[in-house]
Amino acid sequence: MSENPDRGWFDDVDPDGLEGAREAIEEGRADAPADWPALAVEAGFAVDEDAYYDRLHEATTMAARETIREREAADDRQLVHAVRAMDDCERTANELAERLAEWAGTVDPDARTGVDYARELASRADVPPEERRLVSLADRVVGLADEAAALRAFVEERTPVVAPNLAALAGPVLAARLISLAGGLESLAKKPSGTVQVLGAEDALFAHLHGRAPSPKHGIIYVHDAVRGTHPENRGSAARALAGKLAIAARVDHYSGELKPELEAELDDRIATIQARTDSGGDTDE
């Protein structure tokens, strides 16, 4: 049987460390199958067929796991674009809504700023010809706001797939923003927690490094309840604790993809402790 022209996946694979196994499985080719278990034993790759199947299981699951992780990681690019587009649509809708309010104020005594007013204006029937442009602009504002909402729904749905632990801890939108600010899940996973803590506060950090400002305590993680819900005095500690867990979550998501619900419980514990400090501190200080 060893004159079989095709080679098994195991031919150049180290039987112990299974080095090269993934490449051999994914890149290998053979026109016809063969009695691979017997051939592998004959070639000394495994002592018997049971041992061969054990190695095959290890090799195929390892190869599949890595491929899945790589393809899913590619999805973080999609997420980065989507969350940036969402922010752009929201910001543009709000800016245009202001422009619209200013203009509408000249013809409508009840003109207000905001997307809700734009929606009202856009749905108006019997528009006199001189107000057509105004109403058409309102229509664009509404369209942008709707697109922003649709993008938000997309981000909320995709983030838990790309980064389940980070999404659970930060909420899907903040998680997507962190990934976006870092430039991808892999780069986020490689950042120390101190950097995660100030992501989004680059301007303040820059000023600080040039001696023009105090060091920023937090970047966009400020919007997280753990920070916002904590007394200003202790927000630094809260931000540090949160950033620490977020950094771990990003690493788990990038490197293993396993679910670690305990991270959330640990964070809640830690934040409760920090917040208790202010409560009891307040009692003793006064």
Place this chain on the structure above:
Amino acid sequence: MSDNLPAGVERRDFDGVDRLATRGEPVYGEPTDGEWRAWDPTRSKLGAMFELGMEGGFDGGDTVLYLGAASGTTVSHVADFAGPTYAVEFAPRPARDLLSAAESRPRLFPLLADARTPETYAHVVESDVDAIVQDVATRGQARVALENRRFLADDGRLLLAVKARSEDVTRDPADVFADVEAELEAAYEILERRRLEEYHTDHLGIVARPR
């Protein structure tokens, strides 16, 4: 009920309902009873084929090539009762769950590959498997079965679920099935065919052996 069930597949009582079951870790939230897990025929074409009494020709410890493993719903049951089970799936997303199913099943081998190109996994999947189970639900289902004939032992069995709508949504399923069967005849002799209607709309179950 004449029991054509493979060894390791049993009818058991789950909350007063008689259901197919295998022994293994649960995979898709199916009810369990001790080590046994119910096999839901509405979520599995092979489960439906067994439920309808189709004869798969399994005789214990069989080697199986499974094409279209998706998230592992059916192939996990197969690995529970069969021997070495090669699971081919080309979409990475469902394969993540397939991977979890494989974790507790040491003889289930996940392969991210395209079932239309067997040469990309013939260096891994062994020759002379006892059964090919196919549920790919894409256009060209007969072609996939023909291409994979090379893996099957001469006395092995093909257990094929054909989804009519995957071939052509506009045609009458009966016509689609007739074409698929005619195409299969090139390499297989059809032993049994049954519509799976009770469990899966517009699906045909086929058991065949190589010519």
